[in-house]
Amino acid sequence: MMNAGLRKDPLNLIITGVGGQGNVTISLVIGNALVSEGYLVTIGETYGASQRGGPVMSHVRISKETQYSPFIPEGRADIILGMEPVETLRMLRQFGNPDVLTIINPRPIYSIDVTGGQAEYPDMDELMETVKQLSAKVWTINATEEAQRMGSPMFANAILIGALVGSGVLPLDKRSLDPVLREAFPKEVEANMAAFHKGVELVRQ
Amino acid sequence: MANIEIDAPSTSQLLIGNEAIARGALEAGIGFAAAYPGTPSSEILGSLAQVADKLGIYAEWSVNEKVAMEAAAGASFAGIRALAAMKQNGVNVVSDFLANLVMSGIGEAGLVLISCDDPSAISSSNEQDTRPVAKWLGIPLVEPGSFQEAKDMTKWLFDLAEEIGTICMLRSVTRIAHARGNVRLGELPKRPKKARFDQVHDARNVLPTRLMPIPSALRHGLLHLKLGKAKEKFESSPFNQYVGPDKADLLVITCGSCWLYSQDAVKALELEDKVGILKLGTLWPLPEQLVEQHLDRSQKILFVEEIDPFLERSVMELVANLPADSPRPVFYGKRSGHLNAYGELNPDTVIKAIASIMGVAYQPRDSEYGKKAEDSTKGHVPERSITFCAGCPHRATFWAIKNALKLDGRDGLVTGDIGCYSMALGPAGFFQARTMHCMGGGVGVANGLGKLGQFGFDQPVLAVVGDSTFYHAAIPALINGIYNQSDFILVILDNNATAMTGFQPHPGTGTTAMGKPAKVVSMEALCRSLGARVEVRDPFDLKGTTAMLLEMVAEGGGAKVAIMRRECELVRGRKEKPPYKVHVDPDKCIGDACGCDRLCTRVFLCPGLIWDKKAGKAKIDEVICTGCGVCADICPQGAIIKEAA
Numbered sequence: 038m039m040n041a042g043l044r045k046d047p048l049n050l051i052i053t054g055v056g057g058q059g060n061v062t063i064s065l066v067i068g069n070a071l072v073s074e075g076y077l078v079t080i081g082e083t084y085g086a087s088q089r090g091g092p093v094m095s096h097v098r099i100s101k102e103t104q105y106s107p108f109i110p111e112g113r114a115d116i117i118l119g120m121e122p123v124e125t126l127r128m129l130r131q132f133g134n135p136d137v138l139t140i141i142n143p144r145p146i147y148s149i150d151v152t153g154g155q156a157e158y159p160d161m162d163e164l165m166e167t168v169k170q171l172s173a174k175v176w177t178i179n180a181t182e183e184a185q186r187m188g189s190p191m192f193a194n195a196i197l198i199g200a201l202v203g204s205g206v207l208p209l210d211k212r213s214l215d216p217v218l219r220e221a222f223p224k225e226v227e228a229n230m231a232a233f234h235k236g237v238e239l240v241r242q
Numbered sequence: 243m244a245n246i247e248i249d250a251p252s253t254s255q256l257l258i259g260n261e262a263i264a265r266g267a268l269e270a271g272i273g274f275a276a277a278y279p280g281t282p283s284s285e286i287l288g289s290l291a292q293v294a295d296k297l298g299i300y301a302e303w304s305v306n307e308k309v310a311m312e313a314a315a316g317a318s319f320a321g322i323r324a325l326a327a328m329k330q331n332g333v334n335v336v337s338d339f340l341a342n343l344v345m346s347g348i349g350e351a352g353l354v355l356i357s358c359d360d361p362s363a364i365s366s367s368n369e370q371d372t373r374p375v376a377k378w379l380g381i382p383l384v385e386p387g388s389f390q391e392a393k394d395m396t397k398w399l400f401d402l403a404e405e406i407g408t409i410c411m412l413r414s415v416t417r418i419a420h421a422r423g424n425v426r427l428g429e430l431p432k433r434p435k436k437a438r439f440d441q442v443h444d445a446r447n448v449l450p451t452r453l454m455p456i457p458s459a460l461r462h463g464l465l466h467l468k469l470g471k472a473k474e475k476f477e478s479s480p481f482n483q484y485v486g487p488d489k490a491d492l493l494v495i496t497c498g499s500c501w502l503y504s505q506d507a508v509k510a511l512e513l514e515d516k517v518g519i520l521k522l523g524t525l526w527p528l529p530e531q532l533v534e535q536h537l538d539r540s541q542k543i544l545f546v547e548e549i550d551p552f553l554e555r556s557v558m559e560l561v562a563n564l565p566a567d568s569p570r571p572v573f574y575g576k577r578s579g580h581l582n583a584y585g586e587l588n589p590d591t592v593i594k595a596i597a598s599i600m601g602v603a604y605q606p607r608d609s610e611y612g613k614k615a616e617d618s619t620k621g622h623v624p625e626r627s628i629t630f631c632a633g634c635p636h637r638a639t640f641w642a643i644k645n646a647l648k649l650d651g652r653d654g655l656v657t658g659d660i661g662c663y664s665m666a667l668g669p670a671g672f673f674q675a676r677t678m679h680c681m682g683g684g685v686g687v688a689n690g691l692g693k694l695g696q697f698g699f700d701q702p703v704l705a706v707v708g709d710s711t712f713y714h715a716a717i718p719a720l721i722n723g724i725y726n727q728s729d730f731i732l733v734i735l736d737n738n739a740t741a742m743t744g745f746q747p748h749p750g751t752g753t754t755a756m757g758k759p760a761k762v763v764s765m766e767a768l769c770r771s772l773g774a775r776v777e778v779r780d781p782f783d784l785k786g787t788t789a790m791l792l793e794m795v796a797e798g799g800g801a802k803v804a805i806m807r808r809e810c811e812l813v814r815g816r817k818e819k820p821p822y823k824v825h826v827d828p829d830k831c832i833g834d835a836c837g838c839d840r841l842c843t844r845v846f847l848c849p850g851l852i853w854d855k856k857a858g859k860a861k862i863d864e865v866i867c868t869g870c871g872v873c874a875d876i877c878p879q880g881a882i883i884k885e886a887a
Contacts, residue, residue, distance in 0.1 A: 055626065065256075068422060072256045079389075079502075080256075080422040083364070090849055091628040104388055106502030107421035108588040110510055112607030123623055130619040134607040146866065148626035149669065149847045154840070156624035167618045171611075181865060190865045 042208050043076075043101060049109040050097040050207070053128045054120030055146045056090050059194040062221055063118070064095035066198055069217040070209050071099055081107025090149070092124050099207075116206050117172075118197060120180070121146050122164050129171045139172040140200050140240070141165075142193065144181035176204055176240050183235060192232040195222065199236020211237055243285055247293040249430055257425045259392045259418035260285035263356055265427065266396030267325055268297065270352070273434030274317035275301045276310035278714065279743035280329030281365035282419040283358035287327055288744065291755035298433045303746050303755040306681070306714040307332030311355065312339055315409075319349035319453055320437040323400050327356040330370045331660075331680060337375065340409070344380045344465055345455030347407045350440075352400030355381070355411045358419045361548040361586035365416075365742075367660055367678060369584060371549035376411050376526050380465050382472035383526040384481065385413045387501035389423035391523060395481060397428070402475060406468045413525075415548055417499040417586065469527050476524035477532050484536055486518020492599055493540035493571075494519045495533075495553055500546045506589035507596050511604060517596060528556045537561070538569055544599060545575035548587055574599055629670040632850035633811035633868030635737055636663050638781040640671040641846065641876070643704060643733070645784075646791035647674075654702030654795055656733075657684035657691070659716075661708035662742045663735050669847055675706065682707065682715025685732060689719055692728035692801070702795035703730040710740035710748040712765055723801030724772050731794055732774075732803045734765060737810040745813055769803040781806040784875050811868055820869025822884040824850075826860045830881035833858040838878050846876055 052063050061082055068078045081096040098105040114132035119125025119141040129137065143165065150156040169175050178200045184192035195218065202211050214233065222229035244257055246265045257265065264286050267275065275294075277287035291301040300317075304310035307328040317324035328336065333355075340355070363369040376383035384399060386392040396412060403410040442451045455461055476482070485505075486493075494517060496504045501521040508517045520536045522529070537543070537557075545554040554575045561570065576583040580595040590606070597604045606612070630637045640663075647654035658666055658675030659682065666675035677687055688705035707716045712734050720732055739745040747753045749763035769776045777794065779787045787806070794802055834840070842860050843853045850867035851860060860882070871884035 056628075057631070065422070068256045072254060072424060077424050078256060078422070081417060082420060082422075090626070090631065092626045103505075104390075104423050104502070106499065106506045106589055107417050107423075108503070108506075108590075110506065110589045110593065110606060112612065113510075123626075126619055127623045130615050130623060133611070133615055135611050144865070147849075147852045147863070148624060149629045149849060150625045150627050152843045152849070152852050153669065153847055154844055154853075157621070158624060159622040164622060167622065170618060171615055185865070 043099060045115060046102055047098045047100040047105050048207070049114050050099065050116045050118065051109065051114045051128050051132055052095040052097065052118045052120070053124045054093055055124060056093045058093070058120045059191070060093045060095050060120070062194055063198055064097055066214070066217050066221045067097060067201065067207065067209070070213050071207070073217070074209065074213060076101060076208070077104050079105045079107050092127060094128060118201050120193070120197060122161065122168070123158065125168060126164060129168065133171045136173050137171070138174050138206050139168060140176045140178060140197070140204060141168060142178055142180040142197060144179070176200060178236065178239050180236070183239070184232065187228065187232060187235070192228060195229040195232035196236035196239070199233040200240040203237030203240040243289045243292060245293070246289045247297055247430065248427065251427055251429050254424045254426050256422050257389060258285060258420055258422045259386070259389055259414055260358070260420070261289050262389045262392035262425045263396045263412070263414065264289040265425065266393035268430055269393070269428045270397040270400040271323055271431040271434060272325060272400070273299050273322035274314060274324035275299070275327070276304045276313045277327040278304055278307045278310055278332060279740050279746045280332055281743055282360055282416040283327050283329045283356065284743045284746065286356055287755065288746070294756050301755050303748065305749060307335045308339055311336040315343060315348065315353060317437070318351045318353035320439045321350045322434055322437050323351045325354040325356060328358070329366065330357060330359045330372045331366065331368070333357045333372045333375050337379065340379050340381070342455045343409055345458060345461040346453045348403060348409055349453070350404070352403035353409045354396065354399050354403060355409055356396070356414065357411060358414045358416070359549065360416050367664065367680065369549065371552065373413055373525060373552045374550060380469055381409055381411045382406070382469065383411045383413060384524050385498045386418055387498055387521050387523060389418065389421070389425050391481060392418055393425050395523065402472065406471045408465065408468045413498070415499050415586070473527035473529060476527065476529040479524045479529070481523025482521065482529060482532055484518060484520045487515055488539070490518035490540040491516040492542045492544060492596065493536065494544050494546055494596070495522065495557060496520070496546040497522045497525055497553060498548065500548055500587055500592070503587055503589045503592045504546050507592040510589065510593055511596060511600070511602060513596065513600060513602070516600070522553065525553065526556070528560060530560050533557060533560060534564070537571060541569070541571050542599060543571045543573050544580065544595060545573070546581065546587065546592055546595070549583065551576040551583055627669065628665060629847055629849060630662065630665060631811055632848055632866050633815070633870040634662070635781050635806065635808035635811070636666070636671065636735055637846070637848060638784060638872050639733070639735055639787070639806045640666050640674050642781060642784055642787035642791060643674050644672045645788045646795065647702065649788070649792050650702055650795050652701050654704065656704045656706055657687045659684040659705070659707045659711050661711055663706055663708060666706065672845070681711055682719055685716045685719035685723070688730040688732070689723045689726070689728045692723065692730035693726065695729065704733050705730055706733045706735060708741070709734060709736040709738065709750050709765065713749050713763070717768070720769065720774070720801060720803070721772055724774055727800045729798050730801055731791070732801060734803065734805045736765065736805050736807045739810045739813055741810040741812065745810065766805055775802045776805065777803070778805040778807055780808050782808060782870065782872055784872065811870065815868055820887050822869040822871035823887045824862050824867055824869055824871055824874065824882065824884050826862055827881050827883050828857065828859055830879050831859040832879060836879060842873055842877055842882065846873060848873060
């Protein structure tokens with residue numbers, strides 16, 4: 038599957054999480070790597086008012102033929118990278134289909150609605166089961182936990198990029214990520230590169 | 243932000259629309275750029291400022307949009323190509339100057355206004371279409387339908403402005419401005435020429451020309467001639483294009499990001515051989531001959547555009563003026579109810595509209611899966627309301643305001659304003675703000691409320707503005723309040739950045755857009771010079787801040803200023819380690835048994851504080867907590883412990 042071109046055109050990837058987690062960084066790294074491989078890439082982001090704490094999503098649309106719009110139509114996601122469990126489920130509900138592939142970081146971030154008691158965070162076992170039922174394949178990557186072990190939760194971004202590339206769902210070789218990763222994480226480059234390789238390793242286990 | 247000055251013509255870069263616009267301006271040989279930050283426009287000036295020094299151009303964050311536009315006009319008057327960029331609200335602020343500028347004309351060098359609209363008001367107080375502003379004031383208007391066009395159109399617009407001698411406007415929307423796509427770069431020109439405000443004589447070489455709107459009737463007539471010239475150019479512009487069959491069952495007329503949605507929709511419905519798309523890039527004056535040529539492609543026409551039925555009405559106007567025996571197509575769009583005249587569109591809304599007109603069915607996904615997705619997620623996807631960041635100084639300020647007003651007991655109220663602190667209208671700011679309109683609007687409203695004592699009004703009034711908003715729009719209203727002795731307190735939330743839009747500098751920060759040091763315009767010195775009582779506090783001192791506010795509202799007697807000074811946590815957190823390590827002592831936290839009714843997690847609502855359902859106690863989420871330690875001061879049991887980190 039590795040670097041075998043697009044298995045579908047357009048290939049629709051959603052990256053989702055909570056504002057502040059690093060959605061935009063991940064989509065930019067993946068997008069830049071794909072453009073340097075000659076693809077037409079469109080990325081739509083929700084940010085601004087949802088910069089911190091709100092649900093965020095990036096729609097990444099990859100094609101050899103045309104510049105697609107920055108919105109994936111409902112039910113048409115091919116891959117979902119979920120940095121937070123409930124947000125992953127939110128995307129599956131709207132954009133999922135029987136063929137969708139899901140990579141999920143199972144570390145919850147509680148919203149103020151949950152903390153304040155107006156809403157309930159679902160039981161994690163049940164949630165993960167629903168994610169499995171709604172996906173053709175699921176990779177569970179404990180990115181936040183691994184990142185904390187490496188010294189900072191911020192390394193979760195590079196771990197998840199590693200998992201995404203290592204899973205082989207994108208037409209990207211892990212070597213093609215090297216320059217864009219170094220540009221995206223100018224601080225602590227080596228630690229982030231190590232986190233990236235950790236992600237590749239975790240997804241292949 | 244991407245580096246927009248790469249000297250690599252013909253290479254393809256992944257740019258957001260705003261960066262593409264900035265690159266287009268560089269390729270046009272721009273010398274001067276000015277803006278006030280506002281989502282979704284901020285990265286235009288932001289990315290220009292990053293490279294300005296190196297390229298020998300000038301870029302500034304102006305104090306507000308009006309000054310930005312006027313400054314850019316000044317550069318144009320002296321022969322330097324210039325642009326001003328802003329969000330939709332900024333265009334309102336600028337409109338008075340524009341209404342005069344269209345009469346006076348510009349200088350020798352091109353002048354361009356970039357307006358970024360925010361359909362659905364994702365990051366705005368209001369939803370507003372600025373395309374009608376161009377028609378209202380008489381400004382040639384274009385709108386890019388792709389990232390590539392964002393660059394190419396911007397570049398071309400400077401040529402057009404120079405050729406016809408008037409300001410030109412480019413409208414963009416969030417899904418171009420903030421979306422990313424491939425952009426093939428062009429050449430970067432040599433540095434701008436020498437600036438000079440030349441004496442130019444009129445045609446008879448008698449009177450020196452003056453850049454002014456009078457004599458108005460004459461100059462208004464001249465403006466119409468210029469707009470006629472623009473229309474002529476638009477008729478053959480490559481930014482207008484038709485793709486589809488010669489004769490179509492349905493003709494879609496569209497512009498901007500809606501062009502991308504329309505293409506997606508036609509593809510998703512597999513109607514490429516039945517539905518044609520006419521994309522207009524030059525919107526006003528409408529290229530009427532071009533549109534007319536396409537009108538007989540179909541008996542049915544659907545307008546796909548965001549917010550106002552701008553093209554829809556323009557084309558209807560055109561059709562009304564055609565000879566009586568011309569074919570009359572059926573129009574679909576906002577008027578027919580197939581699309582809304584509010585909210586942003588997307589491929590799904592366009593798919594629905596086209597499917598309904600064409601009478602075809604569309605199934606987004608396997609129906610069994612759809613049902614399973616709905617059923618299995620029901621009740622399992624809790625809302626995620628926006629709130630102040632963990633460690634945000636505003637949470638502390640509004641906590642103090644809430645408590646001071648409660649202690650005062652007269653149902654005091656807060657007039658809100660534009661910034662992160664707009665969230666004070668909701669749970670993040672404990673519902674303290676009761677009004678919110680435009681930049682500085684809350685201070686003006688407070689002026690009125692503060693003069694109602696003769697009608698028995700006795701509620702304390704606090705007008706809240708951010709530091710950048712203070713410089714932008716609050717100063718005249720403060721002067722008014724001081725001079726007319728209106729009874730309110732101007733609370734300035736000074737976090738030393740234009741935080742909501744990306745931490746741009748302002749006159750209080752001591753740096754310029756280009757990163758050069760500048761003398762701070764001290765807000766307290768300014769307010770004191772106006773004769774106001776001014777107090778400065780760190781809002782993290784909850785007790786002291788509350789006491790101070792309580793004393794100030796009790797004192798009454800004219801406009802006063804309270805400055806809440808603490809750096810934005812997102813800025814501080816990048817430079818420094820957390821000051822405290824915070825944890826909840828499970829022995830001291832008595833959970834639901836405490837009379838506090840979960841003050842920390844139910845009311846204070848910092849995302850770093852969570853509720854451990856199993857233990858029935860509060861807990862710190864160590865991934866989110868920034869160690870500000872403020873919550874330690876709100877727990878009645880003293881169960882939240884902060885230790886110096």
